[in-house]
Amino acid sequence: MGSNQYVIGIDYGSDSVRSVIVDAANGKELASSVHEYTRWKKGLFCKPAANQFRQHPLDYIEGLELTVKECIRLAGGDEIARQVKGISVDTTGSTPVAVNEAGVPLALLPGFEENPNAMFILWKDHTSVKEAAAINEHAARFDINYLQYVGGIYSSEWFWAKLLHILKVDEIVREACYSWVEHCDWIPFLLTGGSRSAEMKRSRCAAGHKALWAEAFGGLPPDEFFSSLDPLLKGFTDRLFRDTYTSDVAAGTLSNEWAQRLGLPADVKVGVGAFDAHMGAVGGQIEPYHLSKVMGTSTCDILVAPTHDIDNKLVKGICGQVNGSVIPGMVGLEAGQSAFGDTYAWFKNILSWPLNNLLANSKVISPEVAEALKAELAEEIIPELSRQAASLPIDEVNELAIDWFNGRRTPDADQTLKGAITGLSLGSDAPRVFRALVEATCFGAKSIVDRFIQEGIPVKGIIGIGGVAKKSAFVMQTMADVLGMPIRIHQFKHTCALGAAMFAAVVAGIYPNVEEAMHAMGGGFDVSYEPNEANHEIYNKRYAQYKGLGEFVAWQIASAKEEQTEKIA
Template sequence: MVKEAADLVIGIDFGTDSVRAILIDINGNVRGVSTSEYPRWKQGLYCNPSQNQFRQHPLDYLESMETAVSEIVSDLSVEEKSLVKGMSIDTTGSTPVAVTQKGEPLALTEGFQENPNAMFILWKDHTAIEEAGEINALASAWPETNYTKYVGGIYSSEWFWAKLLHISRMDENVRDAAYSWAEHCDWITFELTGGTDVASMKRSRCAAGHKAMWHEEFDGLPSEEFLSSLDPLLSGLRERLYRTTETSDQAAGSLSSKWAEKWSLNTDITIGVGAFDAHMGAVGGEIKPYYLSRVMGTSTCDMLVVPHNDIDGKLIRGICGQVDGSVIPGLMGLEAGQSAFGDVYAWFKDILQWPVKHGLEDIDFLNSSEKKRLQTHLDNHTIQILSDAASKLEPSPDDEIALDWLNGRRTPDADQHLKAAFEGLNLATDAPHMFKALVEATCFGAKAIVERFESEGIEIDGVIGLGGVAKKSPYVMQTLANVLDMPIKIVRSDETCAMGAAMFAATAAGLFPTVEKAMTSMGDGFEKTYHPDKQKTDIYKELYSRYQQFGEVIEARAHIENDETKAQL
């Protein structure tokens, strides 16, 4: 008996460096995976790290998406292509862009092609710190309601309103040409469905609720009075944005003829409403209530889902929001995270390799091919060498301590002014000891997040690990289990964000009644569990206490310096 072919769906994950696409059937059988890097981003174009400016050109997204999806569908027969029923996307965020009335990013229009301010402002762009401070000050003094109360009470420079206000102030040309603004996850979905009027753009509940202060209590976004009081430049913008939002189990439309032709697919493919990568990644990692889903890569996004009756009336301080249906429709989605995680380790690797990278060109006993091979070897193995050495070091209460705020602090209590630091260094401190301190610092940052949830009355029963660091760094994961003193389950799939997008695509296309049913059918399970080493957990409690004390000192000094700078201005 011939087994009937199963319906197929496509999940597309727009990460920081590349786009990944997965083709999977509704029984969880992966038919194809492809990754395509962003060419302009790879060259470092439009970015200025010294000013915390990180911008991405929309052509990077379009070209890389076209390549990635083309690769996973190229070997399908005509009959198999007819089985593709749904497609959904996830993106980084908050990554907004100024758009025309037609919903087109300004960087795709005449005169703005090379203007970084007309491009997508990447999640890690911290050029809007001052604007975030103004939003917090106004929100705390606003007489009617505090519009930040559902986003942890602190608005971040990484988020929607701070970024668009900063660009509006600094670039008059962009401000005058911008009819509206859109998140990356909303625009890509709009593009795939052939949208031509920004007023018809489906807006993600996930993006709007966590980053733009959208809430039903406010009748949508913050009031016109609040926004115009923040800056008259924002007057009238609210009406050109949106009032309603959609959860990602809903359909945004069908695949446009333009994109169907590019991929030789049918136009009856349902396109689901988009969302942020960590939120869809949590679904791809089979999140369940009270389990903290940690997407661990360059930064982390930590997701929780809880039933409404367990959070009714609670406002969780200092996190990245609590939004109904932002992860799983019908449950409250809670978001936290760290501004730097894998980036901390990559920074230290670059510090150690600096003399090699800059000294190789002067070495005459190696040819160019040998130099390249040596550099590639170091790039691929330095962190593993450090991890192996650090894993042999037994923790002690007197060890070196580091702070993980190399890119500021996201949660708890967002503060992008904060900087990292070391304490307790001496002449015996070597690279493995410093790396150990940095790994512990990132794990202590995670513990601070867990403690905040628990102190606010939200229980955490365990941790689910996903993302590059979770899959590739046993030393980091074991240290995290020791610091948190709880088990960490590692998701088997390498493509959890794209997998989550595929699960939502299947749900939006009507192949499953709920995304929970899609998870059950399509999920890949877990490959291993890290259990805490009880001989080390007590020592890490002492080191964590020192981390907290050291952090208080550095934070107090940072606030003094920031106040002095403001006074001088």
């Protein structure tokens, strides 16, 4: 490999986009930049109480341009830019959008600028719960099990449920919608100057894990499957895709427009996109049968296994198993938790209510001091709760929580489920409740590990990446104690972006395959959390309590639903 070859990895998260420029020779970061989505930060187009979370494509475009240009400036300007060879992108998912025939998201067209249904439907948008239930019921009527490669249960977080919901609720969008496109497919299409949605290279990762694409089916399920589910879906398979591409394949080269906008050469290769956790697993140097946990607002858990090991084995209740979705030549298996960091953020928001709603009207301090105080305390709440919670003794009779604050992703997706806290008393203070919430998220992680093992997929170790993994020693130690397994934390701060950069190096021809890029560009692990055996024994008993409480919560929700249905009938 020649010297002075650089690559850019772009990671679109739930709240922000981050870009990194990396030396392809060794994975060293030259510069990084993070941009919080402007409209999203203001809460525009979202209704949390209704589980509606939408993002405007302009947030993505502005963040892309700002972060890449900032990276180039910080890394050394034009001299560095001239030596950039490749760009690859990861995004959250499933985060699809309605586009016209030219592949333009409808929200970028006149008349649709303020319509949430014309925007990207964020992964955690659960407005399509009914549509997901209809897909699950419908699939049971077919001789071929079209859900077999996505764990047997279709989720409201995914591609088809969201498409059907938007088509049903918005006639204007329905009439204008030519195709339905994942965020990770649209950004490379944008960067390469794509002008026809039919020519867009679709990600194997996104299509296989969320859109029911499978090699065994020769592509997507047939039109009959979807049109008999709802006539609104008739003909959509013809306007989507048949072929998919792994992320070691180039989507094309940077268009002249985007080369000028970013200050890069027009011959820069742009890779086929993928989901953040899948590229993050590569950035975190995943190994076969080691579970890579990307821990942020939610978790996405990735495991890879040699294709010949999996053979015809189907794992129930996970988010899919797809050949080549992580590393070409291996099967990628995905699981996850719908709320992880979001659980802690919810509790922080509860505690911050007086700061957010009363402090501005204080008669004791000025508005400027009130804002400064609010900002200072907001930064300290979670770190201080963690310090206090870590000092509390672990006991079988402590407060107990269920982590389904945004439904349950794995095992056995059910977005109608809710979180719960029990065992409260007058002695239950904020650190004790916070500890119960942390334990709940760790018990949720254990339920995923247990499912893999029960289905015959060994889990040999845990690799932790993402914001929570890097920032919270308390959460990571608790998880190690709950799982009874060591957890290695990757040293790179923006691991998903690093994974994207590794794919960019392969796409640019710097490395022949992903494994060699990982070996050369991965910097290893800087922290390891070892389980405390005494704590693990107590947590095994607590985990049994967690499962019992979860069964009760699920039963209670199902009973309430049944009762409501009977009243309507």
